[in-house]
Amino acid sequence: MSTSDSAVLPRSGGGLRWLQGQLRNIAPFATLLVLVALFSIASPSFATLDNVANIARQVSVTAIIAVGLTFVILCAEIDLSVASVANAVGIMVAFFTLQDQSVNIANIPLPGAAAIALALLGSVALGAVTAFGVTVIGIPSFIMTLAMLQIGAGICAMLVRGQIAYNVPAPIELLGSGSIGPVPWIVVVAVLVLVLGHVVLSYTRFGRYVYMVGGNREAAEYSGVNVKLVLAAVLIISAVCSGIAGMLGVAHFGSAQQDEFDNYLLDAISAVVVGGTSLFGGQGGIGNTVVGLLVLGVLNNGLDHVRIDSFLKILIRGLILLLALVINVYAQRLRAKA
Amino acid sequence: MTDRSAPLLELRGISKSFGGVTALSGVDFTLEAGEIHGLVGENGAGKSTLMKIIAGVHTGFEGEMRIAGQPARHRSARSARDAGIGMVHQELSVVPELSVAENVMLGVQPVNRLGLVDWPGMMRRARALLAELGIAVDPRVPIGSLPLGLQQLVEIARVLSSGARIVILDEPTSALSPPEVEVLFGLLRRVRDSGRSIVFISHFLEDVLAICDRITCFRNGRLIETAPVAAIDKGWIITRMIGAGHEELEAGYTGEIRLDSRPGAPVVLACEAASGPGFREVSLEARAGEVLGIYGSMGAGQLDLARALFGRTALSGGRLSLDGRPLALRNTAAARRAGIAFVPESRRSMLFAQEPVYRNVSISILDRISRLWVKPAVEREIAQRHVEALGIRPPSVHRRLGTLSGGNQQKVALAKWLTHLPRVLVLSEPTRGMDVGAKEEVVRIVRGLREQGIAVLVVSTEPETVLSLADRILVMKRGEVREEFAGGTVSKDRLLAAA
C-alpha cells in the first residue's frame, strides 16, 4: 500500500530477506486479519454490515487527525498537540456560531462561512506557531508540540469557560452528523482526506520531499532541499487536519466543550505507528495508517462485542500498542540490515 | 586445541550472493599471524562483503572458516568480536551524538562499584588511548562534530584498543591526510609486531604497497592472486584489478604537474575575506572553465569552507558574489537555486540508503522535472543514463542505494548534479573510495564539465586528488589560505610542504 518502499522496488534479496524487509507492512495487516477472525468467532454480532458501518464511523475523526500526523511522523518528527488543536478549533467554530439563550458564553456569532473560515485560519495559525518554534527557533518538535498541547487547552478553556456550546454552522453540522443514504458524511470526509493524503505523499513532489527529509535529513539538506520549509509545511498540514477533525468531531458528538478530544492523541499516534509507519521517518505512508486505523477500530469495537472486563480492555489496548512499537523498531533494524 | 602450524584465519570456498547478484564465488583466503594483508580490487569486487563475513555481519554464506585451525561460524558481529575479530567499516559506524570517549569505549565502558558507568575513569582511559595514538581531540565533544578523518581515527582507535587478534580496516585512510596516514602506519606496524594481524583494504595502491606484507587482488567476486609485496609493484596490481593496458594509471602524481590556470576567464564565484566556522578571511575566485583545487591537511578548514559555499553553514564575516552580484545563502536550497552544487565528503550525509538509486539521483533536480506531480518514469530514464555513463554496478536504477558498494555509492553522489549542470560545482573529496579506474573516470568527467564552462572547486585532504584535477591550487592551513599555485608546475612535495 505504501509506495515509498517495496512497492516500487523489485525483490533485491532472497525470499526470506524480502519478507523481512516487508515486516513493517505485513505485520499490521496480519494483526488485522487475526483480530477480525477472532472477533467474528467470538461474537455473532461482530461481523455484520451494521457493525462495519459502526467501525467506520468510530474511526473517522481519528482518521482525519492521523493523516496529518502521518506526514509529521514520516519526517521523523512528532506532533503531540493534535488532539488539543482539534479541540480548540472545534470550540472556535462553535464560538463564532449563534448559540441558544441557555448557553452562557460571550461568543461572537458570525455567518456560517465566516465561522468556518476563521476556525480554519485558527488551525493554520496554531500550526504556524508550532512550525515557527520548530524550524526557526529550533525547539524539538516533541517539546514544542507539548507546549502547543497546553496552549490549545488554554484556548479551549478561555473560549468556553467551563460551559458547553451546542450549535455549529450548518455545513459542519451536516458533514459531522448527517449522512447520504446509509453512509455518514463524516466517513466520506475521512475517506476523502485519506485519499488526498495518499495522493500528496505518493504522487507529488512535496510528498517525495517528505519521504526524503524523513529518510535522511542531512542528505536532503545537501541535495538542496529546503528542509525547514518541508518541516513547517507538515506541521501546518497536521494542524489543519486536526482542525477539520475538531470541527466535524464537535458536530459528531453534538457539543463543544473542554477535554472532549483527550483520547484522540493516543489513538491517532497508535493508528500511525500500529500501521507500520516508521518512527524514525522515511518509511510507511497512508496505506499503513489505514491498516492501523482498522486494527484500532476493530479492536475497540470488537472488545465491546465480547464480554470482557472494561478495565482489562484498557490494558489490552496498551499491550497491542506495545507490540506494535516492538515490531516497528524491529522492522527498522531488519531493513537496515537487509 | 589450536594447531600451531595453521594460519590464524583460513577461509575455504566462500560464496555469497544477494538475491540475483553474486558478490563472492569460491574464495580461498588465508591470513597469517603477525601480517598486514592488503586487499585491493575494483568497486564492487566483493572486498567489503568478504570482510563482513569474517566479522560476522553476514551470517548466511557458503564455505567454511577456521580460526587458528578451529572451525568457526559466527552467529553475529558480537560473537565474531568475542572470537577476537574487530572491524572498522567503510561507512563509519560511530554514534554521532555520543562523545568521543563513549565512542572509543563503546561496549567496554568501565563501571564503578555501583555498576554505573565510571565517567572520570572512562575519560581518563579514552584520553590516554587517544594520546598514545597521537590523536589530538577532546574526548568530551560529540564525535559527530569532528571532521570525518578524525572520526575515522577514533574508530580505528576503538578497534585497536579492543584487543582484537584480527583487525579489519576497510578503507581506513580514505579521509586522512598524509601526516595522519603516517601516524596510522606507525601504529599498524606496532600492532603487527605484537603478533596481531591486520587486513587493510584501500584504493590507494601506494599505501597498500607501503604498509602491507602480502597483497590479495579481487575481481568480480573472485580472488585472483595473493603475492608477497616484495615481488610486485603497482602495475602488477592494476593489471590484476582491471586488466592490462593502463600504464598511464601507474605513473601517479610523483613528478612535476603542469597547471592549466586560466587567469583571463570570467570569475563566477568570488569569496571576499569570508570567515565562518573553521576558516578565516578566505578570499578566492572560481573562474568559468577552470578547476580550482583547495588542498589542506585534516582540519585545515577547506572542508568547512566548502560547506559554507553551499549555504550549509552561515558566514560570520566577508562576502560572496556570483557573477559579480552579491550572493546571500540563507540555506542550501538557495545555493542550489543560484546554481551551486555540492558533493560532501561523507556519503552517509549525501545519500538515502533506503531509497532506490533513481530517487537518489533525482532528488536535486525534482523541481526541474516536475512541478506538482512526480514523474518516476522520467526520473528512472535520467538515472539510467548516469548509471550507464558512470559505469555504476549493478546497473539497475531500482536497487536500494544501501546495497551498492562504497565506490558505486560515491558515483551516485556525483550523478546527482550532472543532469542540469550547475554554474559552480563544489566537490569535497570526490574520489573517496573509488577504484583507480573510477578515479580516472572522475578526472574525465570533471575535465568535461570544465570544458562546458563550469567553475569547479575540488576540495581535498589528499594531494593526488587535487593534483589530478586542479588547474590552480590554493593551500589552506589552520583555516587560512596560505599559498597559491597558479601557472607553471607543482609537485606533491611542494604541496605537502606548503600545508
Ligand SMILES: Nc1ncnc2c1ncn2[C@@H]1O[C@H](COP(=O)(O)OP(=O)(O)OP(=O)(O)O)[C@@H](O)[C@H]1O
Ligand atoms: N546488502 C547487500 N544487498 C545486495 N547487494 C549487496 C549488498 N552488499 C553488497 N552487495 C553487492 O555485492 C557486490 C560486492 O560489494 P562489496 O561492498 O563487497 O564491494 P567492494 O569490493 O567492497 O567495493 P568498494 O571498493 O566499492 O567498496 C556489489 O555488487 C554490491 O552491490
Ligand SMILES: [Mg+2]
Ligand atoms: Mg567496500
